Amino acid sequence: MTKDEFYMGKALEEAATAYAVGEIPIGAVIIYEKKAIARAYNLRESLPCATAHAELLAIEKACRALGRWRLTGCTLYVTVEPCPMCAGAIVNSRLDRIVYGCADPKAGAVRSVFQIVDTPALNHCTAVTQGIREKECARLMTDFFRSRRQK
């Protein structure tokens, strides 16, 4: 198992928790100096709050953990490709790198609909790795929406 696959496992654990509480199953973790300094899962319905996506909550926790808004030196692992809001937060927090599992063809803003995190016009570019444990990440989503349609 590679380092990326290992850390994506932590994001998958968060996504599984979201699934268990009836939230769209997306999880995120932020790694700094080989340590998980922030973990979060989607809480939109539970709070309820439109901005409570896993990535945004993880970024806010990481800022608190490090006591700074620049997350230089950090990598974000997230199970699903970030939406425009979360991709924008990744740029705003100056994350070094983002690793995601499966694409979101409808609203993904890293590769699919927009390419926000490495747009030269913005004042920061974040490196991207995609497709890590892709099937497991996608499977959680399809299972969730299938079971919701059946209800």
Next chain:
Amino acid sequence: MTKDEFYMGKALEEAATAYAVGEIPIGAVIIYEKKAIARAYNLRESLPCATAHAELLAIEKACRALGRWRLTGCTLYVTVEPCPMCAGAIVNSRLDRIVYGCADPKAGAVRSVFQIVDTPALNHCTAVTQGIREKECARLMTDFFRSRRQK
């Protein structure tokens, strides 16, 4: 004075508070049924937190005020064109309308660099009005950056 100019005045008051505490002077207010249910200004340096933009904080306050993540029926007034993160949050919260003062040619994601809030591919479109009290909104920004360069 039009209704939009009046409400932008409240966003300008928030921006002036940001200026006074040394934050980039951007302010936001959310109006629901003619009432300001959320007001906020940029707190990135004070917290410190990369996501603490005026619009995002206002959206979070409005979700708490209404007890729901869908801000249907609400209009967001903000002094400067939102960045990708905040434009994404506007779509995610299903805001009816956004009104901003001056453009941000470098990072604006409503008209300038991206057109996120009314991209047909995403699952919601927010109406846009721009240029309300534009000079006052822009003046706060140019004054702030001029005084910071002088320090």
